[in-house]
Structure formats: structure tokens, C-alpha cells
Amino acid sequence: MVGGGVIGQVSALALARARWRVTVVDPSPGRGATVAAAGMLAPGGEAAPGEEENHRLHQSALDAWRDLVDEVAEATGEAIAVHRVGTLVVGLDSGDRRQVEQYAGVARGYGVALRALARREEPAPFEGLSARVTQGVFAEGDAWVDPDEVMARVRGANEALGVEYREAVVRRCSRGAAGVLAQTDDGPVEAEIGLVATGAAGLPEGVEAPAAVTVRPVRGMTLRVIGPDRYHLPMVRAYVRGRPFYAVGRAGGYNVLGASSEESPVRAVELGELQRLLRDGLEVIPELETADLLETRVGLRPASGDLRPFLVDLGGGxxxxxxxxxHGVTLAPVAARRLVDTVGPA
Ligand SMILES: Cc1cc2nc3c(=O)[nH]c(=O)nc-3n(C[C@H](O)[C@H](O)[C@H](O)COP(=O)(O)OP(=O)(O)OC[C@H]3O[C@@H](n4cnc5c(N)ncnc54)[C@H](O)[C@@H]3O)c2cc1C
Structure with a gap:
């Protein structure tokens, strides 16, 4: 397994359960785009026009997540917490409210169960939001996980099942005596088959994909702050003068705020990007004013040409x-299943 982000490590678990002996090679497992993710498993709140097929896939991921939680618990005795709090989708000005209406039309068309909420009648889900937010729609099936916890637990499960981790960069992929050979900066790794799961980094030298299959990096930033305790509240997805903003409240007043989106391969905390995110966040949730900024996390989302995930046979194993x-955190157990269905048991 070249790459130990959420896709590589969850796939490694599925392979190990199918009795493959797996080696994960990654210089910093779990520290790619995965570390920046908010961990939303939110097909309801994220339904977008023209993406019905993706939406169905995301919806199916919620079931796959139940199985993943069970599999990790079976291997380690420890559960990954899945917080089913739902998503409240709101807009700040009249244009934003029209966007919420459009979103709701699309989501309902995909079969998402949505409830229109008026703040006057049901104030609780709106706690802490700007007084300008007087209404919203609630997608109740949505959930979140903490990607840091996911990575730690999945690694624990992998190690319990004998998966080996090598902290190295793969420089070249080729054929080997046993099947495939990965040249790393810490020596060679030979195996029967090899999976490249390097996210936005793309393919190492020595392997090529069909011309139609590409990935490009789309940078995103989340902020981690200690502030208002929103643990008991739904996730909030807001349109702010056309820009999307979200907040996920974890335990102890820890909030994840996101996310920027820039077509860029550079992992940088650009001040303009940071300012927009902070400004939008403070407008939607004014009580963030006194929150303590803990860190910014930046990751490169791997986007394909048609924005759909893929599993491609590169030849030579x-x-x-x-x-x-x-949606990599959401889709990881789906990607892992697809891989095992394709390569079969060992
Ligand atoms: C700001 C932000 C917020 C997000 N929020 C969500 C969310 O709420 N919900 C959701 O479902 N998804 C979310 N995502 C998307 C999700 O994080 C990605 O889709 C997912 O992390 C992709 O996983 P991956 O394993 O393919 O890539 P990565 O996590 O990037 O992992 C790739 C790994 O490959 C390793 N690697 C690269 N090259 C090599 C090499 N040559 N040799 C060895 N190892 C190598 C890297 O070190 C890295 O660990 C978010 C992403 C961002 C950036």
C-alpha cells in the first residue's frame, strides 16, 4: 500500500481482513489531506446539483461506516465514535437563503429527508448563530467522526491484524520477482499486488494511468478553535454571500471551522484565505469572537476530472x-470494499 491516508489505511484493513499480508509505506501516515478533514459524513447536507450518482455513493457510505466501526472494534476492542447530529443548512442574506432553497430542492430530489425549521418556533438548533439566521433546513441522517481518532483506531486495528508500517517515500513502482516492486528511500518492498493511494500526490514514477484518469490538488483549510460548546448541536453548513462555511462542534468547546477551497498544489496558509474563513465564521457564529485559535490545518483534496472517485488497474499488478x-473520509470504507471485491481474498 503506497500511501497511508484514510483511503490507504482503511483499504489496508479490508485487505488484512481478507487475509492479505499488507505493508503500508508512507513517510507520515494520516498526515495528508486526511489530517485537515473535518470528518463530516454528511451526504444530506452536501447534496449538490448534477451529483446524484456521487450522492448515492455517499449515502451508501453511511452503512459501510457502520461495518468499519464494528471491524475496528472487533480487532481492538475500541470503537470509533460516530456522532449522528445532523446538519442544519442556513443562509445569511437573501441571496444565500435562495441558495439554501436551491440546495433543498436538489436534496429532496435525491430523496434526502429534510425538515424546514423556523427559528421562532424551534430555537434550539440555531443556538449561537447570528440573529440574521431566522430559518434553515435540517438533514438529520448526517454524522461526523474525528479523523485523528479514525486514523489512530484504524492503525491499531491494522497492527492487531499484522499490517506492517514502513515510514518511507516510494520513489518508483515497477514489476518484481513476486509481482510488484516498490523502491522506497528505505530499500525495496516486494509484493504480489500493489495499491497506490497517495491522494493528490498522484502516481510515483514507473506506473502510468490511462490519459483520461487524472487527479489535481484542490487545497483546503480548516481551523481548530476552543470556544463555544457546540458539541450538542447539529453541524452547521452556511452560505455567506455565496461562499460555503461549516462548523462542527466537538467535545470540550473544540470546534472545527471550514473550509476554504483553492485550485492550488501549494500547502500554504494564505492570509486572504484565512481572513475569509474567519470573517465568514464570525458572521455566522458571532460567539466565536472570543474563541482561541489552536491551529490551521491545510490539505490537498484529490479531485479527478469528473469529481468521482476511481479504482484503476495500472497493469503489472x-x-x-x-x-x-x-469526501474521502466518508468514502474510505466504500473504496476499501471496492478494492477487496476487485482483487478478491488472498
Ligand atoms: C480542508 C479539508 C476538509 C475536508 N473535510 C472532509 C470531510 O468533512 N469529510 C470527508 O469525507 N472528507 C473531507 N475532506 C476530504 C478528505 O480529507 C480527502 O478526500 C481524503 O483525505 C483523501 O484521502 P487519501 O488517503 O486519498 O489522501 P491523503 O489523506 O492525502 O493521503 C495520502 C497519503 O499518501 C502519502 N504519500 C504521498 N506520496 C507518497 C509516496 N510517494 N510514497 C509514500 N507515501 C506517499 C502521503 O504522505 C499521505 O499520507 C476534506 C479535505 C480537506 C482538505
Whole structure:
């Protein structure tokens, strides 16, 4: 397994359960785009026009997540917490409210169960939001996980099942005596089959994909702050003068705010991007004013040409799984299943 982000490590778990002996090679497992993710498993709140097929896939991921939680618990005795709090979708000005209406039309068309909420009648889900937010729609099936916890637990499960981790960069992928050979900066790794799951980094030298299959990096930033305790509240997805903003409240007043989106391969905390995110966040949730900024996290989302994930046979025993774009945490157990269904048990 070349790459130990959420796709690589969850796929490694599925392979190990199918009795493959797996080695994950990554210089910093779990520290790619995965570390920046908010961890929303939110097909309801994220339904977008023209993406019905993706939406169905995201919806199916919620079931796949139940199985993943069970599999990790079976291997380690420890559960990954899945917080089913739902998403409240709101708009700040009249244009934004029209966007919410458009979103709701699309989501309902995909079969998402939405409830229109008026703040006057049901104030609780609106706690802490700007007084300008007087209405919203609530998608109740949505959930969140903490990607840091996911990565730690999945790694624990992998190690319990004998998966080996090598902290190295793969420089070249080729054929080997046993099947495939990965040249790393810490020596060679030989195996029967190889999976490249390097996210937005793309393919190492030595393997090539069909011309139609590409990934490009789309940078995103989330902020981690300690502030208002929103743990008991739904996730908030807001349109702010046309820009999307979200907030996920974890325990102890820890909030994840996101996310920027820039077509860029550079992992940088650009001040303009940071300012827009802070400004939007403070407008939607004014009580963030006194929150303590803990850190910014930046990741490169792997976007394919058609924004759909893919699993491609590169030939010579090599496979490539990527293109999970804004939904890799959600889709990881689906990608892992697809891989095992394709390569079969050991
Ligand atoms: C700001 C932001 C917020 C997001 N929020 C969400 C969310 O709420 N919900 C959701 O479902 N998704 C979310 N995502 C998307 C999700 O994070 C990605 O789709 C997912 O992390 C992709 O996983 P991956 O394993 O393919 O890539 P990565 O996580 O980037 O992992 C790739 C790994 O490959 C390794 N690697 C690269 N090259 C090599 C090499 N040559 N040799 C060895 N190892 C190598 C890297 O070190 C890295 O660990 C978000 C993304 C961002 C940026």
C-alpha cells in the first residue's frame, strides 16, 4: 500500500481482513489531506446539483461506516465514535437563503429527508448563530467522526491484524520477482499486488494511468478553535454571500471551522484565505469572537476530472485508488470494499 491516508489505511484493513499480508509505506501516515478533514459524513447536507450518482455513493457510505466501526472494534476492542447530529443548512442574506432553497430542492430530489425549521418556533438548533439566521433546513441522517481518532483506531486495528508500517517515500513502482516492486528511500518492498493511494500526490514514477484518469490538488483549510460548546448541536453548513462555511462542534468547546477551497498544489496558509474563513465564521457564529485559535490545518483534496472517485488497474499488478476529493473520509470504507471485491481474498 503506497500511501497511508484514510483511503490507504482503511483499504489496508479490508485487505488484512481478507487475509492479505499488507505493508503500508508512507513517510507520515494520516498526515495528508486526511489530517485537515473535518470528518463530516454528511451526504444530506452536501447534496449538490448534477451529483446524484456521487450522492448515492455517499449515502451508501453511511452503512459501510457502520461495518468499519464494528471491524475496528472487533480487532481492538475500541470503537470509533460516530456522532449522528445532523446538519442544519442556513443562509445569511437573501441571496444565500435562495441558495439554501436551491440546495433543498436538489436534496429532496435525491430523496434526502429534510425538515424546514423556523427559528421562532424551534430555537434550539440555531443556538449561537447570528440573529440574521431566522430559518434553515435540517438533514438529520448526517454524522461526523474525528479523523485523528479514525486514523489512530484504524492503525491499531491494522497492527492487531499484522499490517506492517514502513515510514518511507516510494520513489518508483515497477514489476518484481513476486509481482510488484516498490523502491522506497528505505530499500525495496516486494509484493504480489500493489495499491497506490497517495491522494493528490498522484502516481510515483514507473506506473502510468490511462490519459483520461487524472487527479489535481484542490487545497483546503480548516481551523481548530476552543470556544463555544457546540458539541450538542447539529453541524452547521452556511452560505455567506455565496461562499460555503461549516462548523462542527466537538467535545470540550473544540470546534472545527471550514473550509476554504483553492485550485492550488501549494500547502500554504494564505492570509486572504484565512481572513475569509474567519470573517465568514464570525458572521455566522458571532460567539466565536472570543474563541482561541489552536491551529490551521491545510490539505490537498484529490479531485479527478469528473469529481468521482476511481479504482484503476495500472497493469503489472498495480492499482490506483484516488479522486475522493471532498469526501474521502466518508468514502474510505466504500473504496476499501471496492478494492477487496476487485482483487478478491488472498
Ligand atoms: C480542508 C479539508 C476538509 C475536508 N473535510 C472532509 C470531510 O468533512 N469529510 C470527508 O469525507 N472528507 C473531507 N475532506 C476530504 C478528505 O480529507 C480527502 O478526500 C481524503 O483525505 C483523501 O484521502 P487519501 O488517503 O486519498 O489522501 P491523503 O489523506 O492525502 O493521503 C495520502 C497519503 O499518501 C502519502 N504519500 C504521498 N506520496 C507518497 C509516496 N510517494 N510514497 C509514500 N507515501 C506517499 C502521503 O504522505 C499521505 O499520507 C476534506 C479535505 C480537506 C482538505
Amino acid at each position: 498495480w492499482w490506483w485508488s484516488s479522486g475522493h476529493y471532498r
